[in-house]
Amino acid sequence: MASLDRPQPVNLPVDWTPGSWRGRPAVQQPTYPDAEALAGVQRELAALPPLVTSWEILSLKRHLADAQEGRRFLLQGGDCAESFVDCTSDVISNRLKVLLQMSLVLVHGLRLPVVRVGRFAGQYAKPRSADTETRGEHTLPSYRGDIINAPEFSLEARVPDPRRMIKAHARSAMTMNFVRSLIDGGFADLHHPEYWDLGWVTHSPLADEYHRMVAGIGDAVRFMETLSGSEVHNLNRVDFYTSHEALLLPYEEAQTRQVPRQWGWFNLSTHYPWIGMRTAALDGAHLEYFRGIRNPIAVKIGPSAAPDQVLRLIEALNPDDEPGRLTLIHRMGATQIAAKLSPLLDAVRREGRRVLWVCDPMHGNTENSSNGYKTRRFGNIRSEVEQSFDLHAAAGTRLGGVHLELTGEDVTECTGGARDLTDLDLERAYRSTVDPRLNYEQALETAMLIVRKQAQIAAPASA
Secondary structure, three states, rough: OOOOOOOOOOOOOOOOOOOOOHHOOOOOOOOEEEEEHHHHHHHHHHHOOOOOOHHHHHHHHHHHHHHHHHOEEEEEEEEOOOOHOOOHHHHHHHHHHHHHHHHHHHHHHOOOOOEEEEEEOOOOOOOOOOOOOEOOOEEEEEOOOOOOOOOOOOOHHHHHHHHHHHHHHHHHHHHHHHHHHHHHOOOOOOOHHHHHHHHHHHHOOOOOHHEEEEEEEEEEEEEHHHHHHHOOOOOOOOOOEEEOOOOOOHHHHOEOOOHHHHOOEEEEEOOOOEEOOOOOOOOOOHHHHHOOOOOOOEEEOOOOOHHHHHHHHHHOOOOOOOOOOOEEOOOOOOOOOOHHHHHHHHHHHOOOOOOOOEEEOOOHHHEOOOOEEEEEHHHHHHHHHHHHHHHHHHHHHOEEEEEEOOOOOOOOEEOOOOOEOOHHHHHOOOOOOOOOOOOOHHHHHHHHHHHHHHHHHHHEEEE
């Protein structure tokens, strides 16, 4: 059927089906003990209602195309890995509050619309560096996220269970339903940004600066409404999209569907799936799966990526150079980004390929603290963001967004930031089962430094 959004591309995927990935090497996949039970779960998932719609997906793709051209900025953030027990109203609303507050800072400072994408409602799988974990004399399968197994170190918990995919779908649906209800009910209303405040950060060093910004925006809104004699429209809701790493391919395949009045296939488990660095092999199963879906997609790019490899990825995933289709999320680390990113930017610019460049300053800066915690230093995160802006400016390309692991909870998982957290502070409230996340203060500080850095880069151009 012909699309109402755009004509069919010249280079339609050849010999592709939602399950054609099975003919390629598939890494980071669990070994399920019962293939029949897995197939039964996939059939059940395929019959459940979709979590997102094709028109939401295509709307996001248009917004990302704007971000490629500098007309919007992408804010993508959320948990490193969601857990079933955290599917609660408080955790979800706090996470939404953080992203709304960050987007308000960015809109106010960048003078651009912000594309808000939550790294949740499906982020239940995580890649692991080893298939097994050994404690003492016992070796068990690694914990791969709640969609696959449980974190407790026991055989019963660690054996992959396909029924967990049904639980993940249900919790994703509950999360998305609650977020949509909050937004439709006025939770994101710019007339009342005080709804977004988190009680535990009332005395944050950043609170005064943020509240002055909110007061200024409130005054501007009231002034505009006084002049017009009516309410300014579209200030009471925002567009909000979801994303997750599409790691567990049987789950993604089961929710890949064709829809009426559109050509092609859509992954209807999320708006914006991405491929992680460990699963981005050109001949791999993940690339095969992603090349056939119409969603906007992203790929994580690390310091080992070579320019020719990146160009082949672009050609495989976006042969028609479709606007908004492909995002490259670079995650180099503060000490490597200067040497590793520039050649990639130059190669893509020379080829004239259309991509959205996004900085993930989290994953390349993971280290172990002096007291044994997996952590990230805020100073390194800040450095990678700032260097990213500088390197893009020097290359004649554009940094169009950030990708962050963050939470609205009162955690101490990354050191530094507004309260200058130390290694000893990690012991107070370290809750992540996988990767360390920015807390509210550190996330808001990141939004503010983005604004300041962009203003610094823009100043010479306007002088």
